[in-house]
Amino acid sequence: MKQFIGFLRKEFLHIFRDPRTMIIIFGIPVVQLMLFGKVISTDIQNAKIGILDQSHDNTTKKITSKLLSSGYFVLAKELQPGEDVEDVFRKGIVKMVVNFGPDFEQNFERDGKEDVQLLADASDPNTARILTSYAGGIINDYVKKEKLQNIQLPDQINVEVRMLYNEGLKSVYMFVPGIMAMILMLISAMMTSISISKEKEMGTMEVMLASPLKPIQIVLGKVTPYLLLSFINALTIILLGVFVFGVPIKGSFLLLMGESFLFILMALSLGILISTVAPNQMVAMFISLLGLMLPTILLSGFIFPIRNMPLPLQIVSNIIPPRWFIVIVRNIMLKGTGILYIWKETLVLIFMSVTFIALSIKNFKIRLE
Amino acid sequence: MKEKVIEVRNLIKKFGSFVANDNLNFDVYKGEIFGFLGANGAGKTTAMKILCGLSSPTSGQVKVAGFDIHKETEKVKRNIGYMSQKFSLYEDLTIAENIRFYSGIYGIKPAERKEKMERLLKNLDIESARDSLIGSLPLGWKQKLAFSVAIFHDPKIVFLDEPTGGVDPITRRKFWDLIYEASDQGITVFVTTHYMDEAEYCNRVSIMNEGRIEALDTPENLKNQYSAKDMDEVFLKIARNVEAPPKPSPKGRA
Numbered sequence: 001m002k003q004f005i006g007f008l009r010k011e012f013l014h015i016f017r018d019p020r021t022m023i024i025i026f027g028i029p030v031v032q033l034m035l036f037g038k039v040i041s042t043d044i045q046n047a048k049i050g051i052l053d054q055s056h057d058n059t060t061k062k063i064t065s066k067l068l069s070s071g072y073f074v075l076a077k078e079l080q081p082g083e084d085v086e087d088v089f090r091k092g093i094v095k096m097v098v099n100f101g102p103d104f105e106q107n108f109e110r111d112g113k114e115d116v117q118l119l120a121d122a123s124d125p126n127t128a129r130i131l132t133s134y135a136g137g138i139i140n141d142y143v144k145k146e147k148l149q150n151i152q153l154p155d156q157i158n159v160e161v162r163m164l165y166n167e168g169l170k171s172v173y174m175f176v177p178g179i180m181a182m183i184l185m186l187i188s189a190m191m192t193s194i195s196i197s198k199e200k201e202m203g204t205m206e207v208m209l210a211s212p213l214k215p216i217q218i219v220l221g222k223v224t225p226y227l228l229l230s231f232i233n234a235l236t237i238i239l240l241g242v243f244v245f246g247v248p249i250k251g252s253f254l255l256l257m258g259e260s261f262l263f264i265l266m267a268l269s270l271g272i273l274i275s276t277v278a279p280n281q282m283v284a285m286f287i288s289l290l291g292l293m294l295p296t297i298l299l300s301g302f303i304f305p306i307r308n309m310p311l312p313l314q315i316v317s318n319i320i321p322p323r324w325f326i327v328i329v330r331n332i333m334l335k336g337t338g339i340l341y342i343w344k345e346t347l348v349l350i351f352m353s354v355t356f357i358a359l360s361i362k363n364f365k366i367r368l369e
Numbered sequence: 370m371k372e373k374v375i376e377v378r379n380l381i382k383k384f385g386s387f388v389a390n391d392n393l394n395f396d397v398y399k400g401e402i403f404g405f406l407g408a409n410g411a412g413k414t415t416a417m418k419i420l421c422g423l424s425s426p427t428s429g430q431v432k433v434a435g436f437d438i439h440k441e442t443e444k445v446k447r448n449i450g451y452m453s454q455k456f457s458l459y460e461d462l463t464i465a466e467n468i469r470f471y472s473g474i475y476g477i478k479p480a481e482r483k484e485k486m487e488r489l490l491k492n493l494d495i496e497s498a499r500d501s502l503i504g505s506l507p508l509g510w511k512q513k514l515a516f517s518v519a520i521f522h523d524p525k526i527v528f529l530d531e532p533t534g535g536v537d538p539i540t541r542r543k544f545w546d547l548i549y550e551a552s553d554q555g556i557t558v559f560v561t562t563h564y565m566d567e568a569e570y571c572n573r574v575s576i577m578n579e580g581r582i583e584a585l586d587t588p589e590n591l592k593n594q595y596s597a598k599d600m601d602e603v604f605l606k607i608a609r610n611v612e613a614p615p616k617p618s619p620k621g622r623a
Contacts, residue, residue, distance in 0.1 A: 203457045204453075204457045206423060207457040210451035212443060
């Protein structure tokens, strides 16, 4: 035990003395979460629009003010009839233009219907789609409430939409589980594999293997500090998510921490496995970055929904551990489900951990032969 | 005869079909400085790793410090020290922290550690550098320190894997003073090297080629036997003889 504490002491000295490691462990999680939560948000807020109002009557003014007071849009330019609409798009002044034709109110009163044109900059298709559907929704809402309240319409089916588990459609709800998976992979798998392969590179691993330390003690000594730090990180991300971004934890906090612990164990065993393959720090880092970080970002369902991927990629996504963890975290935090609904994902993670540990032991033995 | 601290009998190590150590047999005695020479790829590092318990032999008996390397690996490891080519201290830790870590591994009590550390620092004349990071020290110091740390727990045998790579002859000579000192205290020194001038410093040397030990004797005897003026020549003659075609050469084997 004393041996072990001495070992941990040394490991923590390595970590605290290396500014790069400190930045990765304590800086990156916070920066990532802030970036994804605040900057790379897919929510629409204050999108710049132009209004081309050719009739300037009561109805068009009311609709315009509805749009602008919704919080989604700000008026960037009021266009005049005859002005080149494409020009404002090309200059990037607006993302969308709302075009009211001449005699809007008159036509509407007379025929009971009228068209409004929405022009959107579809060079960014996602934003264009969201902007037009928001604007369409606001306009329809206005018409229904203000204009048709006295008119009895024939049988009509009203579509009522309710977004469950994330009523505000906040993208940060989606990002928190993903970032947690990514950061834990980064710290647990990448940092462990780098720190073990560093010992190999420096020749200190041989010295330890020639000492009375058992290989399992060496591995545990290398891994324990990262286990602790990863756990602190998981907590930090969850707390930031809850208190800064208002992400709820509807399910059991204990279960959430338990699952995080399992995921960390899985990532650590993956890190050990990488270090048994990589001869030096550089290789360990490349394997971790290309083999772990990229798939985590692209294939785990963190940003891009798995269901929309081509079938081969959907199949590949099954072997990406964060895929399962993200499902677990979303279920616990947003839906408040218990272990009954996520036992399958949990089993997958357990199975992965056991496999990685078994492979590491096998590789380690071959190296010693 | 003196006490044997290393006994190797019929040691064979194969990697697939490649034979790295082909039937090695030798003894090393207590307090001896034993030079283990050979070209790159001759199999000396493999043999040394087996002796240190870092690798296991395909067949053969190996006893180190009186213990069987296969059955009593733990006891062997308690009684040996090891210094790798890449001299093995942590660059981002201070001298004192490195010593503390390695004493911890070998279970040296803090009081004993402190006393020994003072002696070590004084001996190497680096008391002022106690809290300097290893990375900031000159290479010669690092190597001396690495050696001192490798014998900090008073092992019976210390294994040095090309300990003086990349340093100038004067620093090397000073390093050897430390080796002599350890040998005087009864520590057996098992050293691999490329430098033939270092071979002269050893009590006995073995020369390996293609997995076999081709010669084993004192440097003096080897020079006489091969009628060579220095170890360099001995080494070259052995290497050439082995590389010669299998036909019996007219002069016969030396």
